[in-house]
């Protein structure tokens with residue numbers, strides 16, 4: 001029985017900053033951001049979007065009434081969760097109107113969370129082939145104004161429906177993984193912003209990739225030539241390229257060309273959204289399959305997942321016949337084209353406007369936010385969510 005990705009939903013907030021303008025405001029050459037880091041636009045979450053609403057908006061696109069009957073497990077991967085105790089999955093479960101006979105949990109290991117969720121979902125479906133699992137990767141990446149990580153912020157979510165006989169991608173079973181306790185990126189529970197040792201994080205990302213790739217080749221005997229494309233976790237789009245370049249000379253010229261071209265295609269959406277932590281790898285995969293028309297069913301795609309701290313994994317999947325019929329390419333084009341550009345001043349103001357942390361009540365203006373699912377306020381220390389479609 002094949003198990004894998006049946007559908008993919010994606011959501012990013014309705015506003016963004018142009019990286020050229022941010023560079024000018026920060027007294028940096030624009031090419032540093034657009035070429036050196038590889039980001040063109042950076043999505044910014046309004047105060048009415050948090051990791052729960054982003055995830056619910058991403059899932060809303062793909063969940064049919066039939067799926068609602070089959071989903072008995074919701075796994076929410078995030079590193080910008082809204083509660084230390086209650087999982088974001090329970091809120092999303094309610095906002096989507098899923099059946100009560102389901103498990104709902106949150107998992108955490110930096111940007112690796114959604115990958116852990118997918119592997120858990122695969123095991124669940126192997127035991128219960130009639131089940132579907134909703135995997136969510138949702139985050140708001142915040143490093144702070146005027147920090148070196150500022151250009152690598154972003155906001156958005158990816159929702160993946162995992163099931164038997166999947167429409168898009170069948171997961172293969174030979175995966176390799178690695179854990180090592182390092183401090184390259186972390187966010188203590190008292191801090192709204194992440195701490196990052198950027199250069200060390202880059203080095204470790206590449207080292208983890210090289211190690212899992214070596215392990216994978218040894219275990220399977222497969223080579224770069226066996227891959228149509230490799231998708232990477234993308235904290236910024238140059239990062240995956242740095243890792244790919246360290247192994248690309250293992251390939252013959254035509255394989256090199258294909259892998260580099262497909263890498264470029266796999267970064268198109270990420271270049272316009274920024275870092276979405278847990279969802280970044282899957283946004284990259286979505287970009288590849290929605291924007292590269294030359295892909296063929298039966299092609300093998302590699303996935304490198306990296307979550308600082310750190311856990312890395314390399315796993316693979318095979319594109320399914322007629323996978324294109326399961327995509328929402330037009331809807332995603334509309335999502336991008338309907339976004340509103342912010343000036344740097346507007347971005348700074350919205351970024352600095354945060355929710356109260358002292359237990360006070362707040363009511364938010366959800367009319368300013370075109371998203372169907374929004375955070376409407378906080379009362380009695382409880383977040384109040386609305387689904388405008390209900």
Ligand code: COA
Nearest residue numbers: 029031032035036037148149152185196198199201235308
């Ligand atoms: N034109 C083209 N490229 C330029 C340039 C210009 N005018 N000016 C600088 N660059 C290049 C640099 O050469 C460098 O490229 P390289 O890394 O390939 O050598 C790149 O732009 C970035 O410059 P750098 O000086 O290293 O930037 P920085 O000190 O501001 O830090 C990050 C960049 C990415 C390290 C920083 O933004 C960061 O820490 N981000 C968070 C990383 C992260 O998310 N890690 C955790 C998860 S993996």
